[in-house]
Amino acid sequence: MSKRSLPTSATGGEIRDLRQPGYYPRYSTLGQKKAWDETTRHVVTGRVGDTPPVRFFSREEAEVLQAIIDHVLPQDDRSEERTIPILPVIDERLFKNELNGFRYEDMPPDRDAYRLAIKAIDVMARERFDASFPALTVHRQELILKSLHDGEPDPAHPIWKTMPVHRFWALLMEDCVTAYYAHPWAWDEIGFGGPAYPRGYMRLENGLPEPWETEEERYEWNAPVDSLSEIEPEGAPPEHGSLHGHGGTH
Amino acid sequence: MALLSGKNGAHRLGPMQTLPGPMKTWPENEPVDYCVVGVGSAGGVLLQRLARAGFRVVGLEAGPFWDTEKDWVSDEKGSYELYWNDLRITGGTNPLALGENNSGKGVGGGSVHWAAFTPRFHPSDFRIYTEDGVGVDWPMSYWDLKPWYELLEREIPVAGPAWFPWGDPHGHPYGPHPLGGVGDVLVRGCSKLGIRTVAGGPVAILSASHGDRPHCIYRGFCLQGCKVGAKASTLITHVPDAIVHGAEIRAHAMAARINLRNDGRVDGVVYFDCDGKEHFQRARAVIVSGYAIETPRLLFNSACPGHSHGLANSSGTLGKYLMAQAGNVVAGRFEDLIRLYKAPPAHALSEEFYETDPQRGFARGFAIQTVGPLPIAFAKQMVAAMGAWGWGMRRVMMDYNHWATLGVLGEILPWEDNRVELADEKDRHGLPVAKVTFNLHDNDKKLIEFGKNKVMEVMWAAGAQQVVQESRFAHLVGASRMGKDPSTSVVDKFGRTHDIPNLFVCDGSIFPTQGSANPGLTIQALAARTADYLIGQGDPIFFSSRRDQHEPQIRYDLSPPFTRFKGNPRIA
Numbered sequence: 001m002s003k004r005s006l007p008t009s010a011t012g013g014e015i016r017d018l019r020q021p022g023y024y025p026r027y028s029t030l031g032q033k034k035a036w037d038e039t040t041r042h043v044v045t046g047r048v049g050d051t052p053p054v055r056f057f058s059r060e061e062a063e064v065l066q067a068i069i070d071h072v073l074p075q076d077d078r079s080e081e082r083t084i085p086i087l088p089v090i091d092e093r094l095f096k097n098e099l100n101g102f103r104y105e106d107m108p109p110d111r112d113a114y115r116l117a118i119k120a121i122d123v124m125a126r127e128r129f130d131a132s133f134p135a136l137t138v139h140r141q142e143l144i145l146k147s148l149h150d151g152e153p154d155p156a157h158p159i160w161k162t163m164p165v166h167r168f169w170a171l172l173m174e175d176c177v178t179a180y181y182a183h184p185w186a187w188d189e190i191g192f193g194g195p196a197y198p199r200g201y202m203r204l205e206n207g208l209p210e211p212w213e214t215e216e217e218r219y220e221w222n223a224p225v226d227s228l229s230e231i232e233p234e235g236a237p238p239e240h241g242s243l244h245g246h247g248g249t250h
Numbered sequence: 251m252a253l254l255s256g257k258n259g260a261h262r263l264g265p266m267q268t269l270p271g272p273m274k275t276w277p278e279n280e281p282v283d284y285c286v287v288g289v290g291s292a293g294g295v296l297l298q299r300l301a302r303a304g305f306r307v308v309g310l311e312a313g314p315f316w317d318t319e320k321d322w323v324s325d326e327k328g329s330y331e332l333y334w335n336d337l338r339i340t341g342g343t344n345p346l347a348l349g350e351n352n353s354g355k356g357v358g359g360g361s362v363h364w365a366a367f368t369p370r371f372h373p374s375d376f377r378i379y380t381e382d383g384v385g386v387d388w389p390m391s392y393w394d395l396k397p398w399y400e401l402l403e404r405e406i407p408v409a410g411p412a413w414f415p416w417g418d419p420h421g422h423p424y425g426p427h428p429l430g431g432v433g434d435v436l437v438r439g440c441s442k443l444g445i446r447t448v449a450g451g452p453v454a455i456l457s458a459s460h461g462d463r464p465h466c467i468y469r470g471f472c473l474q475g476c477k478v479g480a481k482a483s484t485l486i487t488h489v490p491d492a493i494v495h496g497a498e499i500r501a502h503a504m505a506a507r508i509n510l511r512n513d514g515r516v517d518g519v520v521y522f523d524c525d526g527k528e529h530f531q532r533a534r535a536v537i538v539s540g541y542a543i544e545t546p547r548l549l550f551n552s553a554c555p556g557h558s559h560g561l562a563n564s565s566g567t568l569g570k571y572l573m574a575q576a577g578n579v580v581a582g583r584f585e586d587l588i589r590l591y592k593a594p595p596a597h598a599l600s601e602e603f604y605e606t607d608p609q610r611g612f613a614r615g616f617a618i619q620t621v622g623p624l625p626i627a628f629a630k631q632m633v634a635a636m637g638a639w640g641w642g643m644r645r646v647m648m649d650y651n652h653w654a655t656l657g658v659l660g661e662i663l664p665w666e667d668n669r670v671e672l673a674d675e676k677d678r679h680g681l682p683v684a685k686v687t688f689n690l691h692d693n694d695k696k697l698i699e700f701g702k703n704k705v706m707e708v709m710w711a712a713g714a715q716q717v718v719q720e721s722r723f724a725h726l727v728g729a730s731r732m733g734k735d736p737s738t739s740v741v742d743k744f745g746r747t748h749d750i751p752n753l754f755v756c757d758g759s760i761f762p763t764q765g766s767a768n769p770g771l772t773i774q775a776l777a778a779r780t781a782d783y784l785i786g787q788g789d790p791i792f793f794s795s796r797r798d799q800h801e802p803q804i805r806y807d808l809s810p811p812f813t814r815f816k817g818n819p820r821i822a
């Protein structure tokens with residue numbers, strides 16, 4: 001990651017090169033792996049150890065998509081060796097053509113959706129700023145991505161006439177958060193308990209930690225000053241039915 | 251006889267339970283009595299009952315026969331394979347997300363990944379046309395089904411409060427569970443507003459051990475399949491007993507077509523095994539239990555001369571009147587920690603708004619229930635509810651432990667234009683896949699608007715500092731509905747198709763309306779009732795066209811082990 005954009009602390013100091021962002025500094029889910037069942041241990045440690053190779057996307061496509069992912073799910077505050085792989089996970093899903101069980105009638109298959117969108121975003125970059133998407137400054141990259149997030153691609157590109165931009169955005173976001181928040185380093189960041197069989201939990205109420213969990217230690221955390229991706233009060237996208245392939249609830 | 255146990259020992263169904271083996275195998279070319287397509291919530295119960303009563307039965311299941319110790323994980327992403335991930339097309343003005351939001355594949359079906367909320371339907375649910383002038387009435391009443399509700403509550407069994415105040419008030423065989431952080435929020439918010447609640451159930455989750463099943467350890471991974479065996483799925487509650495009594499479950503067997511003979515009766519099912527090889531299982535009767543999407547799909551794919559629009563579709567209603575419940579999720583951020591990943595997602599609810607209230611300006615109502623999304627599901631909800639991305643996503647997720655989530659479960663009425671059809675796309679066997687179309691109508695929209703606002707109000711009352719919501723839908727039922735009139739419904743009140751006397755449908759797809767209770771318990775109770783009907787009718791089902799519409803005798807002697815001596819308390 002050459003171009004960084006860093007969150008800041010109360011003093012305005014940059015938050016960078018962290019082994020573990022978040023408010024649970026000494027907490028480690030992997031540190032508890034002895035308490036997990038064997039199958040789960042195998043699956044989760046495999047996720048940390050083996051990053052799949054990029055086989056579906058071409059090198060050029062991968063370069064553009066990586067630049068996109070660096071902003072839709074930024075990790076600039078993480079140290080290089082604790083960066084969570086996202087692109088390889090998306091690539092693997094598409095390489096194996098693993099579906100999420102359905103396709104919207106107004107959407108192309110996932111593989112085509114990614115290819116078309118990557119191409120369109122790069123063309124948008126060249127049209128608006130005269131350079132390929134990866135070559136743009138962080139701010140300019142975010143301007144383009146924000147326009148997709150807002151459902152108003154700027155500049156317009158014909159692909160968004162045939163492929164609803166909000167659906168592609170949801171697809172991209174969901175693939176990114178699935179890769180990131182499936183990783184034990186992300187669980188440490190957010191204080192999630194991780195696998196819990198056969199041991200289970202005993203302190204269910206009042207948000208109390210188990211003996212092996214830690215208390216939250218909050219500090220002031222500010223998004224990078226030049227970032228466009230902070231949550232806005234009216235940031236919810238318009239409703240389009242249940243527009244994403246997320247897990248069920250009840 | 252086939253041994254199910256692999257090389258390294260037994261086929262496990264939890265830490266204490268193993269699959270009884272060896273399993274009986276029935277030859278394909280000799281007809282069995284019943285071939286059941288789909289071993290899910292309904293199929294598992296049917297097979298168990300029919301096998302116990304001495305019928306020769308085979309269950310064809312498209313997915314795997316889970317070994318819970320080897321195949322299941324205590325991990326969100328690693329549980330992808332529990333779901334029906336094969337292609338379906340979704341559309342309409344409010345397209346439904348399918349996949350992991352929807353249905354399962356593998357022995358146990360949707361009961362493997364359900365949250366296991368088990369409220370009963372209310373008596374009013376069976377007659378909403380008479381009471382409110384909307385939807386249709388069921389061809390049966392709550393009181394017809396009640397004995398099987400009570401029996402299934404003992405069989406699976408259900409834990410919950412001793413007194414459930416809504417609908418037909420009742421208690422539960424096992425005691426309620428301790429409250430988790432999200433349940434606490436629900437009770438707190440509702441109590442502030444004077445809304446009654448129940449906590450600790452009703453859920454098909456053990457609060458005390460039961461035979462060879464341990465009780466809940468509050469790990470919160472219910473939607474990922476319960477490795478503990480505390481949460482009921484037919485894989486562990488009914489299928490083992492079915493096998494003991496001679497049922498054969500054939501996993502990785504994808505039914506392609508039901509075969510119709512010249513005399514207008516079916517004689518078996520064509521299916522593909524895991525190598526894509528075609529087989530034909532002969533049967534004297536066929537029961538389709540494939541879920542509200544795959545059931546109509548199979549009947550459409552079985553079209554043949556004389557039934558060119560699908561088997562059992564002389565009414566033209568096959569695939570129509572598909573329903574989903576409104577399932578908006580309301581998330582609230584609290585100053586204090588919640589840690590919503592602990593405790594079963596399903597553990598407290600209110601049905602205070604279940605019935606029609608004319609002052610609200612729409613028919614029917616909704617329930618309020620706890621939900622407990624794990625990190626990936628929660629992050630996806632934040633994409634929809636807040637438009638979170640980039641640093642905003644990272645920030646809101648760093649606060650994951652401060653959020654609580656409640657679900658609306660709202661009744662959407664049956665509409666003809668909400669339907670399952672065949673798409674142009676085909677699956678790997680060359681079978682056309684299902685296309686699902688879903689549109690909200692005026693009453694539905696008003697109900698959702700009211701319901702989500704009410705639940706947001708509850709969240710504020712509980713002390714949240716920020717409240718957001720996302721729109722979603724859950725629990726598909728209908729699409730092969732039951733009714734008295736063969737010109738407006740597909741099956742009669744016992745699931746027997748109006749057109750073909752030895753072809754049955756038994757799963758959520760036969761619901762004419764759906765209430766705002768989660769459908770699983772009702773699906774299983776209906777399956778047990780249909781089984782008792784078939785057992786009572788005996789052999790004439792296989793050759794006669796006479797249609798006996800008398801209520802069947804309930805068979806208390808056919809329950810799985812450990813059911814006896816349990817009661818349904820009624821503390822007035």
Ligand SMILES: Cc1cc2nc3c(=O)[nH]c(=O)nc-3n(C[C@H](O)[C@H](O)[C@H](O)COP(=O)(O)OP(=O)(O)OC[C@H]3O[C@@H](n4cnc5c(N)ncnc54)[C@H](O)[C@@H]3O)c2cc1C
Nearest residue numbers: 248288290291292312359360365366367505757758768770
């Ligand atoms: C995330 C989630 C949470 C839920 N929580 C709850 C809850 O708390 N309470 C509740 O009551 N309900 C809940 N539900 C709903 C519940 O899971 C379903 O309503 C129920 O399982 C449907 O039962 P069924 O018998 O109709 O179908 P299923 O249980 O889905 O069974 C159908 C089976 O048929 C098989 N099949 C389909 N087609 C074929 C074919 N052609 N050949 C062979 N096999 C085939 C499938 O693989 C499947 O195993 C939840 C659902 C989801 C997605």
Ligand code: SF4
Nearest residue numbers: 466467469470472476
């Ligand atoms: S919370 Fe209880 S029922 Fe749910 S998966 Fe864990 S042990 Fe099973």
